[in-house]
Amino acid sequence: MNKTELRNLLDKQKSAFKKSPPDVKTRLKNLKKLSDVVEENKERLIDAVYKDFGLRSREETLFLEIFPLQDEISHAMKNIRSWAKRRYVQGAWFLLPSSAYYQFQPLGSVGIMGAWNYQVLLSLSPLVDAIAAGNHAIIKPSEIAPESAEVIKEIINSNFPEEYIHCVTGDAEVAKEFSAMPFDHLFFTGSTRIGKLIMAAAAPNLTPVTLELGGKSPAIIHESYSSKLAAKRIMAGKLFNCGQTCVATDYVILPTSLNTEFEKEVKEIVKKFYPDIFNSEQYSRIINQDHYKRLEALLEDAKGKGAKIIELINSEKQVAGLMTPKLVFNVSDEMDLMQEEIFGPILPIVNLENLDTSIEYVNNSPKPLALYYFDDNKKRINKLLKYTMSGGVLINDTVYHLAQHNLPFGGVGASGMGHYHGFDGFKTFSKKRAVMHQKRIAASDFLHPPFTELKKRLIKFMGSITKA
Template sequence: MSDTDTKEIERMNQLFAAQKAAFETDRHRAYEDRLRDIDAIASLNAKHKDAIKDAAAADFGVRSRCETQLSEISYMRTAAEHTRRQLWSWMQKKKVSIPGNLKPGKAYIRREPIGVVGIISPWNYPYQLAFSPILAALAAGCRVMLKPSEYTPNMSELMKSMLAEEFDEDHVAVVLGGPDVGQAFTTIAFDHLLYTGSTQVGRLVAKAAAENLTPVTLELGGKSPVIVADDFPSEKAGETLAFGKFMNAGQTCIAPDYVLAPEGRSRTIADSIIARVQKAYPDWATDEDYTAIVSDKHYERLNGLIEEARAGGAEILQAEGGDPGNARKIAPTVVLNPPEDSGLMQEEIFGPVLPIVEHNGLEDAMKRVNARDRPLALYVYSKNKKTARSVIEGTISGGTVINNTMLHYAVEDLPFGGVGASGYGAYHGEAGFETFTHARAVFEAPVWHPSRLIQPPYGKIFDAVANK
């Protein structure tokens, strides 16, 4: 472990102690104070939009400024506006009914801040996937510590300086460092820990948090499938699949990971995807709107997956383009019929490579999906609503979109989260508020309550009341 990481771990522990102490002095942060916190996030988002785009581009080598605007900055603006608009209603206590033998009295649920929240954010959307859970935790009245990814150092430094403009470190703090710092971060006795990243690391995070009985939200990934029904046109499917797959060069946890196409139509769907990509990125190699791969490690892994599929007899289709030079760019790629045991069909791809295999009916397609771990997202294309809904009934996934991809993520009133190996817990909108609050059950009884009639010594009154 480096001296820098050692010092950062010491600082991290000091920050946690300071935030715990600060929370104890302000356990029930007022509505007006929470509004100021939300407004501070919105203000930072607007003030630093150009710096956010610059930092993302620096970390990726090439990162579409339009995609950074759309998926990170505009998303956070909408999320902050929604949270501000709904916060008062979320904070109200919820009355519940009581049985007749407990009357008079009243019962209700209070949503109370959980305490100090730890957030471990990933590199693929380094700003939005850090600030979105921060927004939810602040709306809940919590204190927050963030550990961003070491793969995006420019964005991490920027977020640290941004947050320092509006928040004291006993309220919101950023911890920087590599895997050793990240591992130490998971051992802190947070009141809640949210991790976004791979399933493999998610298991380690859950184990570390369990030592402190820290509740965890895991936003993981997996292989999100696309099922295309017989009745859906190939061209229409190709248009939205191309956008969903090749935005951010496929480095998206809910990007389509493989397509199950009707028998005999894999090539027509593939051709429609490539045609749409060619129109979107006339020369992907030099187009500033086509994002590069974040690191040499990920770049080499993706090229290895393509070559493995090629060696296994798969047909490789790629968009035309020039020489990307030193940029870590991979051509938008569609792979027809890769071997089932290949990496493309066994691992989450997380890059601009889309395998297509064929099914012989929706029952077969659903059987294939259900044979794998439960995915974070599932996409179904059908002109018939009953057909699409039958796929929803016959499968399990974190979220689902009919006749498009990824749009559920942008709906703040929909909880976002996985199921099974794709994660557990959820946030966004009210789901995020609930994640970072405790549902405290309260019963208020008058000074004298009939429950005294069923206390010992038991007798006739007890029989009359208890057996009623």
């Protein structure tokens, strides 16, 4: 789809929205339709994702994409009426007897740009929020995962009118044109580097943007915590989709004294998770050759700068697109793998001896999308929360905080801006519109010009009683 076609589509949506913004009943009907469409095409979506990666577990796609998406739709349908209600607030005393309230109203036609690593979820989850808020929407899935992009396009466009919801596909040039369209809101999921380009493209139109980016999400293990349990939970989250997850642990901080034990526990847990990894249908492949070569380059750079790379699977066997899990010790900030988001099954270990130095290290780095801390001590946990900043925090586990519908999900600083999921997603795609309703007779009528001596004394009195 070229620039002119995109603009015509957007104009058509905006025109349709102005004529009839979707009411709550219509939103509920269309959320139910989206749920039915996903369920009816579940196997097609799973198969398309498998083809995009060359191999990805059916169970991973079900557990990490289809199930969370359906659960999110269900959550929105249960709560949409209460989210959309008018909310009265206490009015200012000097404006009595007026009433004041706010209500959430849809923005119009919004653009949603999905991400290849979880194409189904990251294209359609923001759509759930957009529909719930009453918007029209155009979706652009990532061209890096073309099979799933085409299935999403077919199932959306054959079930919804284009003036309401439409999906477009295409290469990076289409994505560039898409981000420059005058949407009423633009939602992007992807890398920090591309996020900067998206924001720049949206700026001339003053299009508000939500950027769901990545970054280097650390896991800090306190010496008192079980290395076995920490290793299990870190590696479970890390190896979902072969590390190609925005909230996967990007590096681990632990005291030097835990190195040997942590390595031992990680090796055992990887063998338990994937006893025959080269023949496993449950261990995903790297999305394409370019990304595979990028990961190899990160390892070569680290090795050349003194890192110790630990293969967690001892084998000389090679399978196309399969990268075995690795730990990396003796890392330094000069290494590329400590500067870039890894997005693969490589886990660097940073040795810091206490919580204070760990907090300092995290704070000297760009703000991460997620921060994981393994400890049972409430005082230390509260200290971490007080002195660090990240998109989200999960204590004693990894990844799963993003499935909490009543918590906002989103980054801060280099890891993004804005939130979605549940009510926060509904708010992102809404205008919180302020309304004041004045009565026929109002106190403010007595303060119109001319300002007589009586009015001057009244204003002076009002100022004296409102002073803090």
